[in-house]
Amino acid sequence: MIGSVLVPAVVLGGLGALLSLVLLVAARRFAVWEDPLVGAVEAALPGVNCGACGFAGCHDFAVKIVGTRDDRMFCPPGGRAASAKVGGLLGMAVEGKDPPVAVVMCRGARGVASFAGEYDGLEDCRAAALVEGGRKACPYGCVGLGACVRACAWEAIAIRDGISEVLPETCVGCGACVKACPRGIIRMAPRAERVWVGCVSHDPGKLVRGYCRVGCIGCKRCVKSCAHDAVQFDNNLARIDHDKCTLCGACVATCPQKVIFDHGLGPDAAARAHPPPKAAGSAEPATAPVQA
C-alpha cells in the first residue's frame, strides 16, 4: 500500500535529482561569460529594440558599447538621460544628444489635397502604391493610410484628417516611420531644425495647384523674404538650409500656400549658436515671434 506511493516518489525524485545534476554540469561546462556591465547597460536603455542606433536591438547595443567603449554611440529614444546613465555605468562621458524628431513633409490633409477617386483596397500605403497611390491626386505626398502608424512602436504618429501627424512629445526619433513610408516623405531631423517646407513635389506650380492647395508652387516669395539666404530653391521646390536659418519666421509668414511651417520644438533663435545675421540694418527683427 505504502509502496505504491513510495516507489514512484523515489523513482521520480531520483530521476529529478539526476537530471538536475546533468543540468548543473551543463550550465557550468557550457557557461558563456558575459560582462555584468552589459546587463546593467541594457537595463538603462529603453528596451524596445527599435534599431534606431543601428544595432539589432538594445542588447546588441549594450554589448557593443561595453566592448568598444565608443563614446559616440547614441541611443536616440533614450536621449540624454540614457546616455548619462550609460556613461555613469561605464565611467566615462558618453556624448548625449536630444533625440531627433520625425517631420512629415506634406500638409495635404483632407479638404486641401484633392482626391482623385475612391480607394477600397487594403488600408496600407504600400498596397495603395500598387494601385495608383490611393485616394489623393498628388503622386508625391502623404497617402494617409498609416504605414508609419503601424511601424511606430511608440504610438507617436497618427493619421488625422487623412494625413500623418507626429506627436513630438512622444516621438523618440527611432526612424521606423521613415523606413515604412513608401513615398519617403518623413525626415528625421534634430529638433533645433524647426522650419520646414511641407511639400516634396517638384512639379511646376500649375500642376501642383491642380491637386493640392498646400503644395509648393515655386513662387519663390520665401527666397525673396529671407534675409539670411537660408531658403534654397531647386527644381520648383523650396528647401530650408538649416545652418543658415535663424527662425525669423519671414518665410513662414510670407508663403502664400502656407506650405512652410515651424514645428516649434527646438530652442528659440536666441538660444541658437548661430552668429547674428549680417543684415543688421534691416527692419526685420531676427527673432521675430514665429507664427505657428
Added chain:
Amino acid sequence: MMARTFRLGGVHPPEQKRLTEGKAIEILPPPRRVVIPMAQCLGAPAAPTVKPKDAVKAGRRIGEPQGFVSTPVHASISGVVKRVDLFPTSVGPRTLCVEIESDGADAWVDGVDPAAEAVDFSRPEAFLPALSDAGLVGMGGAAFPSHVKLRPPKDVTLDTLILNGAECEPYLTADHRLMIEHPREIALGLRILRAVLGVERAFVGIEDNKPDAIARMREALRGLDGAEVAVCRTRYPQGAEKQLLKTILDREVPPGKLPLHVGAVVHNVGTAFAAFEAVARRKPLVERVLTVSGRAIREPKNLRVRIGTTLDALIDRCGGVTEGLRKVIFGGPMMGKALRSLDVPVIKSTSGVLFFDRSEAVLVREHPCIRCGRCLGACPQGLCPCDMADLAENARYEDMADALDCVECGACQFACPGHRRLMHLIRLGKSEHRRLQQAKKA
C-alpha cells in the same frame, strides 16, 4: 472530342460576354488628338524622337527603343506634335507621352499599304526586322516585347508555336471577334511567326465557349500543315501562358523559367494579326481591337481604335456612360487595373475598357479566413494563397518567396467565401519581397 484543360486550380467566373460577343468590330475614326505613352511595353520605355510642332504622318516612328527589351513607338494619326510632356496614363500618374493633334488627313508614311493582303513567304529573313520595327508587343495584356520572344537564346530548341485565343477573362470579346472576322489574317500571322521561329507545329488555343471562332479558325487553318485548333475547356485562367502550355502540350514551365525553356512560344492571336499587318502592310502597331463593356456604358462594343485615343472618345462612340458609373477598369475584371481618371489613353496592351456600375463594382465586406482551402483549390500555380496573405498581413515579406510564382490571376480571391483581399495582399508581399531581395543584393 472532350475539351482539354490544365490540371491544377482554376475557377469559372460569370462570363458576361453576351454584352459584346455578337457585335462586329467597329472602326473608330482617327480621333482629334492622341496621347501616346513612351512606356508601352514591359522593359525600358522608348525615348521620344520628335519635338513640339513637328509634323508627323501615321506610322512615323516617334520613340526609339532603349535596349533589347524595349520597343519602338509610332504615331497613330497624322498631324502635328503638340507637346512632349508628362501625362496621366494607366501606367502611372506621370508618364512621358507625345501628344499629337490630328490634321484630319489620316495620311500614312510612305511604304504603308493599309489594304495589302498578300505576304511574301519567299523571304522569311525579312520578317523579324519588320516585326521588331513595328513595335510589336504581346497584345493579351502583359505587353511583353514580341521580338524578344521571337529571338530565343541559342541554347534552347523550340518545337511549337501556340497562338492564344483563349480569352478567359470575363467581358472581353476582342480576340473572339478578331478570330471570327479576320481568321485569314491570323492564319497568315501564324505562318509568319512560325517562319521566324523555325518551327512546324502550331496550335491556336480557343476556349469552348467560342464555337463560332473555333469553326472559323479551323477553316482558315485548313491546308496548313502542322497547324490546328486546340479546343480548351472554358475555365479561368485558361489564357495564362503557363496554363495554356500545360493544356495543349502537357508541359510544365518550371518556376522562374519561361515557356521557351520547355520548347514553346506563346503569342496572342491579336499579336499574330499585328504581325500580319507589320509584314504584309508594313504597318506598325498603331491600332488595336478592344472591348468596351460593362453595365455602366450605354452601348457596349468591340472597337478598333488608334493607340493613344483617350477614353472620352471611346465613351462618346459607345453612347456615353450611365449615372451609375462606379469603376473603370483597363483590361479584364480579374487582372485588369482600376483607373482613377478618364483622361488616359488606350495603349498597346489595352484589351478592354470596362465601365462598372454599383452592382458590378461591389466589394463585399471581408471576413476572417476559415481555413476552408478553396483558395488552394483555385490556385492554378499550386500555391497556398491564404498562407501568403497571412504572411503579408503580418509584414513577414522576407518569407514570401513563394509569391514570386504567383501569376496574379485572382482566382483565389474569386473563390474565397470570406471575400478576403488575397490578391492585393499577395501583390503587396510580392513587391515588398522583391524590394527586400534587391536591398540584400545591394
